[in-house]
Amino acid sequence: MGLVMSKNIEVLSDKNALIARALQLILSRMKTAIQQRGLFTIALSGGSTPKPLYEVIAQQQLPWDKIHVFWGDERYVPPHHPDSNQLMARNVWLSKVGIPEENIHSMPTNDSEPRIAAAKYEQHLQDFFRSTSENFPALDIVLLGMGDDAHTASLFPQTEALSVDNRLITVGHKDGNMRLTFTYPFINAARCVMFIVGGVNKRSALAKVFAPEADNYQYPSRLIKPQGELWWLLDEAAGSELTS
């Protein structure tokens, strides 16, 4: 096994422990962000792993008016489509707490052209962060999952989204299904990037992501090297071989 990517790799006993640790880290960074800047910004991932995390965040007593939620990627489907990442997070979390609707920054998926939607969301981000096109605004946390093909967000292996390094948002695709996604440099601009990865089916992809040499375009999670904090929270099933 090659060198692991960074000291912030934690292998937790099971999924519950993984979710509890992720919650702890998110709440501590939320507190710091609000103390220092008066608000907390987080980009959510889709998929199944984060669902119990969103459920437990919804049970916390938090200053919801200071919390802003974005998405790191979205399937290019209407907001009420069962595949929508936004719908999942609203159902298990956002609809259950007093977060103002204007703090929920969902990716637009109603344009006929995903490229136009990507540009609109990028403009929205630049307006929100009052950033210019020259620099990448820093979110407090970008929460990521990883597929068993080592994709993250909607940065899939051998796709053109992987080479977009001068935009915040681009169009991804998986098996012909269009997505909107943060670009890898925008993810890397975050103060903290947190992967939550569980299950034995992720083991081989993790080995490639942490290997000293491998093709970044075949294993896109290798592109995630933030100048801020990088956390890999893994359960035993996924990560036990990495730290042995």
Ligand SMILES: O=C(O)[C@H](O)[C@@H](O)[C@H](O)[C@H](O)COP(=O)(O)O
């Ligand atoms: O839109 C998505 O599907 C996610 O953003 C995607 O990148 C997800 O994080 C991985 O596919 C892992 O998914 P699981 O957590 O379900 O394994």
